[in-house]
Amino acid sequence: MAGLDQAPPPARITLVLGGARSGKSAHAEALLDDCAGPRLYIATAEARDAEMEARIAAHRARRGPGWRTVEAPLALAETLEAESRPGSALLVDCLTLWLSNLMEAGRDIAAETQRLVACLGRLEGRTVLVSNEVGLGIVPENAAARTFRDHAGRLNQAVAQAAGRVVFVAAGLPMTLKP
Amino acid sequence: MAGLDQAPPPARITLVLGGARSGKSAHAEALLDDCAGPRLYIATAEARDAEMEARIAAHRARRGPGWRTVEAPLALAETLEAESRPGSALLVDCLTLWLSNLMEAGRDIAAETQRLVACLGRLEGRTVLVSNEVGLGIVPENAAARTFRDHAGRLNQAVAQAAGRVVFVAAGLPMTLKP
Amino acid sequence: MAGLDQAPPPARITLVLGGARSGKSAHAEALLDDCAGPRLYIATAEARDAEMEARIAAHRARRGPGWRTVEAPLALAETLEAESRPGSALLVDCLTLWLSNLMEAGRDIAAETQRLVACLGRLEGRTVLVSNEVGLGIVPENAAARTFRDHAGRLNQAVAQAAGRVVFVAAGLPMTLKP
Numbered sequence: 078m079a080g081l082d083q084a085p086p087p088a089r090i091t092l093v094l095g096g097a098r099s100g101k102s103a104h105a106e107a108l109l110d111d112c113a114g115p116r117l118y119i120a121t122a123e124a125r126d127a128e129m130e131a132r133i134a135a136h137r138a139r140r141g142p143g144w145r146t147v148e149a150p151l152a153l154a155e156t157l158e159a160e161s162r163p164g165s166a167l168l169v170d171c172l173t174l175w176l177s178n179l180m181e182a183g184r185d186i187a188a189e190t191q192r193l194v195a196c197l198g199r200l201e202g203r204t205v206l207v208s209n210e211v212g213l214g215i216v217p218e219n220a221a222a223r224t225f226r227d228h229a230g231r232l233n234q235a236v237a238q239a240a241g242r243v244v245f246v247a248a249g250l251p252m253t254l255k256p
Numbered sequence: 257m258a259g260l261d262q263a264p265p266p267a268r269i270t271l272v273l274g275g276a277r278s279g280k281s282a283h284a285e286a287l288l289d290d291c292a293g294p295r296l297y298i299a300t301a302e303a304r305d306a307e308m309e310a311r312i313a314a315h316r317a318r319r320g321p322g323w324r325t326v327e328a329p330l331a332l333a334e335t336l337e338a339e340s341r342p343g344s345a346l347l348v349d350c351l352t353l354w355l356s357n358l359m360e361a362g363r364d365i366a367a368e369t370q371r372l373v374a375c376l377g378r379l380e381g382r383t384v385l386v387s388n389e390v391g392l393g394i395v396p397e398n399a400a401a402r403t404f405r406d407h408a409g410r411l412n413q414a415v416a417q418a419a420g421r422v423v424f425v426a427a428g429l430p431m432t433l434k435p
Numbered sequence: 436m437a438g439l440d441q442a443p444p445p446a447r448i449t450l451v452l453g454g455a456r457s458g459k460s461a462h463a464e465a466l467l468d469d470c471a472g473p474r475l476y477i478a479t480a481e482a483r484d485a486e487m488e489a490r491i492a493a494h495r496a497r498r499g500p501g502w503r504t505v506e507a508p509l510a511l512a513e514t515l516e517a518e519s520r521p522g523s524a525l526l527v528d529c530l531t532l533w534l535s536n537l538m539e540a541g542r543d544i545a546a547e548t549q550r551l552v553a554c555l556g557r558l559e560g561r562t563v564l565v566s567n568e569v570g571l572g573i574v575p576e577n578a579a580a581r582t583f584r585d586h587a588g589r590l591n592q593a594v595a596q597a598a599g600r601v602v603f604v605a606a607g608l609p610m611t612l613k614p
Contacts, residue, residue, distance in 0.1 A: 094427055096392070096570030098588020128581075210426060212275030213454070214393020214572020215401045222573045223307075230277020230427075237427035245426055247568060247603055248452055248588075248595035250612040254429040273606055275571070389605060391454030393572020394580045402486075409456020409606075416606035424605055433608040 088241030090197050091205045093251075094233060096213075100249030102170050105205045106140060112166040112203070118146045119156055119167055121175035136170070150178045154189075154196040157204065165202030172208035172236065173229055186228045190235050197239045208233050210245070267420030269376050270384045272430075273412060275392075279428030281315060281349050284384045291345040291382070297325045298335055298346055300354040315349070329357045333368075333375040336383065344381030351387035351415065352408055365407045369414050376418045387412050389424070446599030448555050449563045451609075452591060454571075458607030460494060460528050463563045470524040470561070476504045477514055477525055479533040494528070508536045512547075512554040515562065523560030530566035530594065531587055544586045548593050555597045566591050568603070 091108060095101030109116050118140060124130040137146065149156040153175050160167055169175075179189050197204065210233065211226045237243045243255035270287060274280030288295050297319060303309040316325065328335040332354050339346055348354075358368050376383065389412065390405045416422045422434035449466060453459030467474050476498060482488040495504065507514040511533050518525055527533075537547050555562065568591065569584045595601045601613035 092427070096568065096588065097574070098570055098585050098592070100588075100592050210275065210571050211573050212277055212571075213389050213391075215390050215396050215405055216276070217573050218398070219576070226573055227277050230275065230279075233426075234277070234279045234428040237429055243427060243429055245431075247591075247612060248450070248601060249592040250595055250601055252431060252603075252610060252612060254426060254431060271606070389454065391456055392568050392570075394569050394575050394584055395455070397577070406456050409454065409458075412605075413456070413458050413607040416608055422606060422608055424610075431610060433605060433610060 089203055090200070090240045091203075091242040091244070092233070092236050092240040093205060093207045093244055093246060094210050094237075094254070095207075095246035096210055099246045101207050101209075101246040102136060103139065104244070104246045104249070104251055105168055105170065105207045108205050109166045109168060109203065114164055114166065116144050116166040116168065117160055118144045119153070119160070119169045120146055120148050121150055121153065121169065121171060121178065123148065123150050123178070150175070151182060151184070154192045157193075157196055157200060161200040161202040161204065163201045167200075167202060167204045169204065169206040172206055172232060173211065176228055176232055177225065180225065180228065186232075190232050194235050194239045197236070206236060206240070208236065268382055269379070269419040270382075270421045270423070271412070271415050271419040272384060272386045272423055272425060273389050273416075273433070274386075274425035275389055278425045280386050280388075280425040282318065283423070283425045283428070283430055284347055284349065284386045285319060287384050288345045288347060288382065293343055293345065295323050295345040295347065296339055297323050298332070298339070298348045299325055299327050300329055300332065300348065300350060300357065302327065302329050302357070329354070330361060330363070333371045336372075336375055336379060340379040340381040340383065342380045346379075346381060346383045348383065348385040351385055351411060352390065355407055355411055356404065359404065359407065365411075369411050373414050373418045376415070385415060385419070387415065447561055448558070448598040449561075449600045449602070450591070450594050450598040451563060451565045451602055451604060452568050452595075452612070453565075453604035454568055457604045459565050459567075459604040461497065462602070462604045462607070462609055463526055463528065463565045464498060466563050467524045467526060467561065472522055472524065474502050474524040474526065475518055476502050477511070477518070477527045478504055478506050479508055479511065479527065479529060479536065481506065481508050481536070508533070509540060509542070512550045515551075515554055515558060519558040519560040519562065521559045525558075525560060525562045527562065527564040530564055530590060531569065534586055534590055535583065538583065538586065544590075548590050552593050552597045555594070564594060564598070566594065 093101050093105040122133055124133050179186060212230050217223050244251040245254050272280050272284040301312055303312050358365060391409050396402050423430040424433050451459050451463040480491055482491050537544060570588050575581050602609040603612050
C-alpha cells in the first residue's frame with residue numbers, strides 16, 4: 078500500500094473538469110508546476126467584451142512569468158500538434174469556450190471532437206486540458222443552450238476517455254475521477 | 257486489504273446519478289453486462305417530440321440486442337414489481353423524466369416517491385436506476401423549475417437511501433457515493 | 436491502515452458543499468450529533484416570502500430540540516466571534532444566502548469574504564458551514580446571476596481553504612474533498 082503515500086506519475090494527458098469559479102484553472106496550472114522547461118498556455122478565449130477581457134487579464138496575472146501564451150479559438154488540434162514535443166508542457170483553457178467558438182463558426186462538432194481526440198493520442202509532451210461541467214442544472218429553456226450542453230457533455234466524455242488522468246475540481250479541491 | 261483489488265459484489269439496487277450527457281445511461285447498462293439472462297429496459301420517456309424521439313432512438317441503438325424494452329411513464333412501481341424476479345436485470349432510465357411525467361399528471365409526488373422506495377425493498381432481482389442531478393446550477397427564475405428541482409433532490413435522496421450502491425457519473429467516469 | 440476503519444477526529448471548521456435539496460443541511464447537522472453541549476443554528480435566511488418561510492419551518496422542525504437559533508443575514512463574522520468558545524458547536528446555514536444578502540445590501544464581497552475567513556481562523560469551538568455549489572449548470576443569461584455565481588465560487592474556494600474538512604453532498608451522501 079506504499080503507493081497511497083506517493084504522488085502518481087504525471088499523466089501525459091490530464092483533463093481538469095469543474096464548474097464556474099471552481100479553481101479548475103489554478104489547479105490545472107499547479108499540475109504543471111514541476112515542469113523544468115517553459116510552459117505554454119493555449120487560450121481558446123477571445124477578448125470580445127469587457128467581462129471576458131477582465132477574466133483573461135486575471136488569469137494571465139495569476140500565471141506570472143514562465144508561461145508563454147498563444148490563442149487558439151478554433152485551431153486547437155493544429156496548435157497542439159505544432160507545439161507539443163517530448164518535455165513540453167501545454168495547458169488548454171478551456172474546451173467549453175473552444176466548443177462555443179466552433180458552434181458559432183458553424184463547424185461539425187462531432188468531427189472536431191474526433192480530430193481533437195485523435196490528435197491527443199499523438200502528442201509527445203504533457204498536456205492539461207481544462208473543461209467546464211455544465212450539465213448539472215435544470216434543463217435550459219433555451220434550445221441553443223440545450224444543444225451546447227449536449228455537445229459539451231459528449232466532448233468531456235470523449236476527452237476523458239483519451240486522458241490518462243481526470244480530476245473534478247470543486248471549491249478549489251480535486252476529486253480523482255481517473256487515477 | 258485484498259478486497260480493494262476485487263470488484264464489489266453487484267448490489268441488488270443501484271442508483272446511477274449524473275448530469276446531462278454525462279454517460280450515466282451507458283454506465284448503468286455496463287453494470288448489467290455480466291447478467292446471464294435477458295435484460296429489461298424500463299423507459300420512462302415518451303416520444304412526444306422530435307428531440308426526444310432522436311434521444312430514445314440513440315439510446316436504443318447503443319443498447320443493441322439482449323435488451324427488451326417496456327415503457328413506464330407513470331406506473332413505475334407496478335412495472336418493477338411485475339417484472340422483477342430472482343435473476344432478473346432491470347434498468348430504469350430515468351427517474352427525473354418519471355418525476356416530470358408525474359408532475360404533469362398532477363400526482364402526489366411525496367406519495368409516489370414513497371411507493372417507489374417501498375417497492376424497491378421488495379424486488380428480488382437486480383435493478384439499476386438512472387437519475388439526473390439537477391440542483392447544482394443557479395436557482396431557476398421559473399417557479400415550476402424550482403419545484404421540479406426540489407422534488408428531484410428529495411427523490412434522489414430517498415432512492416439513494418434505499419439503494420445498496422450509488423455512483424455519480426461525470427464525463428463517463430463513476431465516483432462512488434455508496435460502495 | 437487501521438485508520439481507514441476509524442472516524443477522523445472532528446475538524447474544527449468543516450465546509451459542507453452541495454446542490455439544492457441534496458441533503459447538505461441534514462448532513463451538516465449530523466456532523467454535530469456527537470456534541471455534548473448545546474448547539475447553535477446560525478440562520479442567514481430571512482423569512483421574506485411564503486416559499487422561504489416554509490423552508491425555514493421545515494429545517495427547524497427537523498432539527499428538533501437541543502438547538503438554539505440566531506439570525507445573521509449580514510453580520511455573520513460578528514455572530515461567529517460572539518458565539519464561538521471552546522466546546523461550542525455552531526452551524527451556519529447557508530453561505531450562499533448570506534452572499535445573496537450581502538449583494539442586495541451593496542456590500543464589498545471580496546472584503547466580506549476576507550473578514551469571514553480571518554474570523555474562522557480565530558474560532559475556538561467547532562463550526563460547520565453549509566454552502567451551495569451553483570456553478571455546474573449552463574452560463575446564466577442574466578448578468579446578475581453570473582456575478583452571483585462568480586462570487587459564490589470564490590467564497591466557496593476561500594472557505595474551503597480555511598476549513599480543515601470539506602465534504603460534497605449529493606443525494607444525501609457525502610464525498611470527501613478534504614479529509
